[in-house]
Amino acid sequence: MSLGLPDLTCPVTEVAPGLLGCLLGVRAEDGWAVLRITEVEAYGGDGDPASHAYKGVTPRNQVMFGPAGHLYVYRSHGIHWCANVVTGREGEASAVLLRAGEVVEGSDVARQRRGERPKPRDLARGPGNLARALGINADHDGADLLGQGAVRLEPPATAVGGIERGPRVGISRAADRPWRWWLGGEPSVSAYRKAVRRVRTAT
DNA sequence: TGGGAGATCAGA
DNA sequence: CTGATCTCCCAC
Numbered sequence: 001m002s003l004g005l006p007d008l009t010c011p012v013t014e015v016a017p018g019l020l021g022c023l024l025g026v027r028a029e030d031g032w033a034v035l036r037i038t039e040v041e042a043y044g045g046d047g048d049p050a051s052h053a054y055k056g057v058t059p060r061n062q063v064m065f066g067p068a069g070h071l072y073v074y075r076s077h078g079i080h081w082c083a084n085v086v087t088g089r090e091g092e093a094s095a096v097l098l099r100a101g102e103v104v105e106g107s108d109v110a111r112q113r114r115g116e117r118p119k120p121r122d123l124a125r126g127p128g129n130l131a132r133a134l135g136i137n138a139d140h141d142g143a144d145l146l147g148q149g150a151v152r153l154e155p156p157a158t159a160v161g162g163i164e165r166g167p168r169v170g171i172s173r174a175a176d177r178p179w180r181w182w183l184g185g186e187p188s189v190s191a192y193r194k195a196v197r198r199v200r201t202a203t
Numbered sequence: 204t205g206g207g208a209g210a211t212c213a214g215a
Numbered sequence: 216c217t218g219a220t221c222t223c224c225c226a227c
Contacts, residue, residue, distance in 0.1 A: 043219070050219070052214095060214070077220050078212030084219085097219055117222090128220050171219055 004155045008068035008087050012094035015087045016042040017181040019096055019153075021160030023104070027150040028135025030113070033106030035124055035134060036157075037098060039182040039189045041168045043084070044094030049173040053093030063142045064093035071151050073131070073141040080128030083136050085145065085153065099127050099169070099180070100189050110134070121187040 006018025017040070025034040043051040044064060052061045052074065063072040064086055072084040072095050084095035101124045103110045110123050110133040124130040131137075136151075145153040162184040167175060182189045 041219070052219075055215080058214075074219085075213065077210080077218065079210065080220055082219065099219090126220070168219075172217095 003159075005153065008085065009089055010087070012042040012044055012087045012096060013179060015085075016040045016096045016179070017163050017165070019085060019098075020163055020181060020183055021156035021158075023154040023157065024098070024101070024134070024145075025105070025152045025154065026134040026136055026140070028137075028140075030135060031106060031109035033110050033134050034104050035101035035130065036104050037101045038186040039098075039100035039180070041097040041099055041181075042094070042179040043097060044088070044092075048177075050168065050171045050175075050177075051093065051095075053095075057093075061093065064095050066090060066142070069144065069146045069153075071136075071140055071143040071145055073136060073138060075138075076128060081131040081136050081138070082127040083131050083134075083140070097127055098130055100125050100182070100186075101130055102186070103133060125189070 006015045008015055019037050019040050022037050023034055044053050053064045057065055060074055063070055067090045068087045070086045072086050073081055076082045084097050086095045088094040103123050113135060114123055114133055124133040140151055143149055143151040145151055163181055164184045165178050165181050167178055168180045
């Protein structure tokens with residue numbers, strides 16, 4: 001049960017569960033929407049082979065090495081955008097992947113961005129869908145979450161409880177680490193899937 | 204409810 | 216060539 005925002009400079013495995021229930025507001029070109037975070041994953045920290053920062057700084061992951069409280073956005077599978085909250089001390093890359101949430105404001109805009117197909121609970125289910133529902137893209141990479149900018153992170157509106165924990169989704173390395181946390185009973189939480197290596201393309 | 208395949212591209 | 220994914224389609 002947390003009240004305010006967690007201290008983002010703490011170790012990522014402590015910060016991650018503290019982000020559950022927090023609110024993330026995003027202003028994009030086509031509108032403003034707010035989301036209640038219901039599922040997260042920790043990356044980085046001490047030698048995490050599943051982290052984008054595992055092999056050091058690159059143009060893509062440089063935001064992860066910066067100060068806590070900024071948004072790290074990357075392109076996934078050439079199709080989706082995924083958003084992370086950078087944590088820890090400057091220089092030591094670590095971040096919390098936002099995997100799912102419940103849209104609490106601007107659901108009309110979110111619906112417009114996601115299309116008619118998905119059910120209400122699927123609006124921001126899964127990291128790619130979450131980013132799309134909020135209108136997050138490369139423009140938001142590096143955004144300061146604690147100021148009055150386009151992306152803002154705010155404390156939970158109500159007490160948070162019922163936190164559950166388990167292995168991360170869709171990764172092949174260090175797949176056994178229980179670095180995913182979610183709010184039990186929340187319909188927006190991703191279904192667990194093991195990582196599957198693609199076999200090959202014919203010919 | 205869950206497994207399998209395709210889409211599509213940036214990173215190393 | 217692989218991947219911190221999603222959606223559609225099919226079997227059970």
